[in-house]
Amino acid sequence: MLTFQLPTREDTLSVGRTLGSLLEAGDVIALIGDLGAGKTTLTQAIAAGMGIQDPVTSPTFTLVQEYGDDFPLFHFDPYRLESPEDMCDFGFSEYFEQGGVVVIEWADKIQALLPDDHLALTLIDPDIAGATEDADEAPGEEIEVSESGIRYLRIDAGGERSAQLLDRLAEIPAVQALQIPPESMPARPMPAARPAISPPLKRRPGATRSPIVNE
Numbered sequence: 001m002l003t004f005q006l007p008t009r010e011d012t013l014s015v016g017r018t019l020g021s022l023l024e025a026g027d028v029i030a031l032i033g034d035l036g037a038g039k040t041t042l043t044q045a046i047a048a049g050m051g052i053q054d055p056v057t058s059p060t061f062t063l064v065q066e067y068g069d070d071f072p073l074f075h076f077d078p079y080r081l082e083s084p085e086d087m088c089d090f091g092f093s094e095y096f097e098q099g100g101v102v103v104i105e106w107a108d109k110i111q112a113l114l115p116d117d118h119l120a121l122t123l124i125d126p127d128i129a130g131a132t133e134d135a136d137e138a139p140g141e142e143i144e145v146s147e148s149g150i151r152y153l154r155i156d157a158g159g160e161r162s163a164q165l166l167d168r169l170a171e172i173p174a175v176q177a178l179q180i181p182p183e184s185m186p187a188r189p190m191p192a193a194r195p196a197i198s199p200p201l202k203r204r205p206g207a208t209r210s211p212i213v214n215e
């Protein structure tokens with residue numbers, strides 16, 4: 001497991017681009033996080049890191065969008081999926097053997113369908129926790145997010161290949177600079193814990209910064 005803080009959008013892009021540059025055919029990346037946490041931003045950066053030039057958007061009403069040619073990215077967004085069975089009917093597992101990379105937003109919705117050996121990226125924004133509960137927005141629509149809140153990222157490996165990826169990622173200085181100790185990570189707050197009216201935003205007590213980070 002690796003844990004990061006992502007103070008700016010550029011930091012999310014930096015981790016995504018670096019990860020994208022390490023990916024190989026058959027790699028599966030699961031993105032987990034509330035609406036506005038940064039899943040599509042990460043996907044865009046992963047695509048850029050893979051050398052894909054096309055602009056990556058949110059596949060709002062399509063389940064999957066394909067980018068690139070020789071080394072494609074299959075970008076899944078099961079946000080509006082009624083049940084995981086629909087994903088099976090869609091032939092989801094066949095995408096793992098198409099010579100490309102599979103990135104899935106809202107991957108926790110289809111957890112049981114993921115291969116064991118996948119890399120899980122959990123994005124946490126303490127200020128927008130629970131946004132999935134009351135937001136009508138479609139993924140990809142602009143939603144209001146706090147400027148002051150720091151985002152966090154946890155990456156877990158589920159098998160040999162993803163563990164290897166994680167090790168290689170941890171060796172890259174730009175990524176190392178964003179790492180924080182696991183105990184500094186806030187938990188992903190539960191929707192029920194969200195107050196009806198948000199209090200003024202302030203640094204969370206647990207949100208300590210790593211001494212190795214330059215600001």
Ligand SMILES: Nc1ncnc2c1ncn2[C@@H]1O[C@H](COP(=O)(O)OP(=O)(O)O)[C@@H](O)[C@H]1O
Nearest residue numbers: 006007008009012035036037038039040041151
């Ligand atoms: N680390 C970050 N810090 C601040 N803003 C960010 C960060 N990462 C992404 N954003 C911004 O948050 C907004 C929502 O991101 P997006 O990737 O669309 O979220 P999701 O796909 O999870 O709903 C975008 O405006 C994006 O630029």
Ligand SMILES: [Mg+2]
Nearest residue numbers: 040058139140
């Ligand atoms: Mg999105």
